[in-house]
Amino acid sequence: MTVDVHAHTSYSDGSGIPLMVDAAEAAGLDAVGFTDHCSLSEAWRDERLLWNRNFDRTYARRRTALSIVADRTDLAIYDAVEMDYEPGLEAAIDEFLDEAGFDYAIGSVHYVAGKQVFPFESFADASDAERRAFVDDYYDAVVSLVESELFDVLAHADLVENHPALRGLTTAAHRDRVAAACAASRTVPEINAGRAGDRGEFDLFHPTDPLVEAFRDRGVRFVVGTDSHDPADFADRVPRLERYLEETGIEPLGMAEVANDGVTGRSGASEAGPSEAS
Numbered sequence: 103m104t105v106d107v108h109a110h111t112s113y114s115d116g117s118g119i120p121l122m123v124d125a126a127e128a129a130g131l132d133a134v135g136f137t138d139h140c141s142l143s144e145a146w147r148d149e150r151l152l153w154n155r156n157f158d159r160t161y162a163r164r165r166t167a168l169s170i171v172a173d174r175t176d177l178a179i180y181d182a183v184e185m186d187y188e189p190g191l192e193a194a195i196d197e198f199l200d201e202a203g204f205d206y207a208i209g210s211v212h213y214v215a216g217k218q219v220f221p222f223e224s225f226a227d228a229s230d231a232e233r234r235a236f237v238d239d240y241y242d243a244v245v246s247l248v249e250s251e252l253f254d255v256l257a258h259a260d261l262v263e264n265h266p267a268l269r270g271l272t273t274a275a276h277r278d279r280v281a282a283a284c285a286a287s288r289t290v291p292e293i294n295a296g297r298a299g300d301r302g303e304f305d306l307f308h309p310t311d312p313l314v315e316a317f318r319d320r321g322v323r324f325v326v327g328t329d330s331h332d333p334a335d336f337a338d339r340v341p342r343l344e345r346y347l348e349e350t351g352i353e354p355l356g357m358a359e360v361a362n363d364g365v366t367g368r369s370g371a372s373e374a375g376p377s378e379a380s
């Protein structure tokens with residue numbers, strides 16, 4: 103594994119850029135894309151301020167910072183974004199992505215109809231029917247994210263499977279819809295290691311195995327992301343992902359398939375493509 107399409111910096115909920123770059127390089131990566139959280143949701147206006155999710159106002163500063171750090175490293179650095187997707191926000195997202203001109207954009211469903219997937223406590227009082235309805239709505243949103251064609255990458259496609267109250271509610275029909283949508287779209291699903299680690303029963307990759315199978319049945323390819331927030335995440339997750347790719351035989355796509363040229367304009371990352379997955 104030489105390419106990581108998903109990592110955060112202090113421009114959202116990650117760590118300082120120089121620390122993240124050094125750690126990514128030390129983990130053996132050739133290319134990393136920084137994908138800070140960005141939400142355009144009006145419903146979360148206050149939360150966006152409280153949690154530093156105003157990347158739509160700060161991306162230009164991060165871009166300058168990335169160009170500075172790019173001169174200090176051999177890593178190929180990509181200037182990207184993890185956008186919150188919400189049905190109905192397509193026009194606003196389209197306009198923003200157009201204006202910002204990132205190397206690529208990841209789309210994520212972190213909340214549905216104003217309700218966040220996490221934290222774990224969030225569904226404690228919900229009935230079975232309410233949980234099922236939420237999971238249905240979640241996959242409706244994932245499918246419309248893909249069908250919107252706004253994004254290069256679909257993040258952690260079955261995020262709800264990592265929630266104790268929602269796990270197991272993903273059906274074969276949900277998986278089939280998501281896989282079919284990706285098969286017909288430019289949007290590539292991500293193998294996401296953000297929840298892999300020493301977390302007992304919550305140690306998993308997204309997508310979980312049944313959804314990976316549904317994608318593979320339809321010939322859908324993947325990109326790979328550590329979803330690192332702390333520098334130490336790279337050292338932990340890169341080897342985990344390498345083992346995972348070896349075990350599954352998945353050969354991920356390189357940056358060339360999802361991204362523009364990158365901050366340095368180097369195409370080195372694109373050459374570090376599928377065949378170097380191990």
Ligand SMILES: [Zn+2]
Pocket residue numbers: 184210212257258
């Ligand atoms: Zn995410």
Ligand SMILES: [Zn+2]
Pocket residue numbers: 108110184329
């Ligand atoms: Zn992320």
